[in-house]
Amino acid sequence: MLDHEKALLAELSARPREVRTRFAAACAERLLPLYESASESTDAGDPATLAAALDAVWAAAADGTPPPDLPGTIERLTALVPDAEDEDWxxxxxxxxxxxxxxxxxxxxxxxxxxxxxxxxxxxxHEAADQAAQLLLDEDNTEGAYEAADASPVVRHALDGFDADLALAADTALSWPELARRLRAQARAGGVRLAELARGE
Structure with a gap:
C-alpha cells in the first residue's frame, strides 16, 4: 500500500459512515469527465447509466438510505467495467x-x-491519474519514472483533491443541501481539470 493510501485509510477509518459515502461519491464525480471523454474517443462505455447511478449515490448520501435494488444496480454497473484482456483494449x-x-x-x-x-x-x-502521467512522460524516462509520475501535475491534482473532498465531506457547519452542492461542484470542477491534465492540456 502506498504512503498516501495508508494516510487516507487512517482518515477514512476515523470518519463516520456518512462521510465515507460523501467522499466515495466525490471520487466518482471526479472521474466522470475523464470517463465521458474516453467514451467519446472509443465509442464505448455508458456515461448516462453511470451518471444516473452516481445521482443515486449522492441521494443516498443525504439520508443514508440505499436506493431500491442497489445490488442489481451494482451488478449492471460491474458489467460495464471493461476487461483488460479485450482485444480492443x-x-x-x-x-x-x-x-x-x-x-x-x-x-x-x-x-x-x-x-x-x-x-x-x-x-x-489515482490509477487513472498515474496512467495519464506515465503516458505524458518522455518514453526514455524509465529510471525514476514512478517518482516523476507521482510528482506530475495530474497526480498531484488527484491527491490534493482527496484532501479537499474529505475535508469538505466532514464539515459539520454546513447543512446537507449546501454541503452536497459545494462538494459535488468541487469534485466536478476537479474532475474536469483532471481530464484536461490527463490529455496534456
Missing part, C-alpha cells in the same frame, strides 16, 4: 475501467459503508 479503455469501477465501489459504500470500498474509490482516481 487501449489507454482510453483503462479510463473507462476506472470510471465504471469507481461508481461500483461508491455504490458498495452506500450498501455496506466499508472503509476499504471508499479507499478503492480513491484508488481508481
Amino acid at each position: 487501449d489507454d482510453d479503455h483503462a479510463y473507462l475501467q476506472n470510471g465504471a469501477a469507481v461508481v461500483v465501489y461508491a455504490c458498495r459504500v452506500v450498501l455496506d459503508g466499508e472503509v476499504q470500498d471508499a479507499l478503492w474509490c480513491a484508488r481508481q482516481v
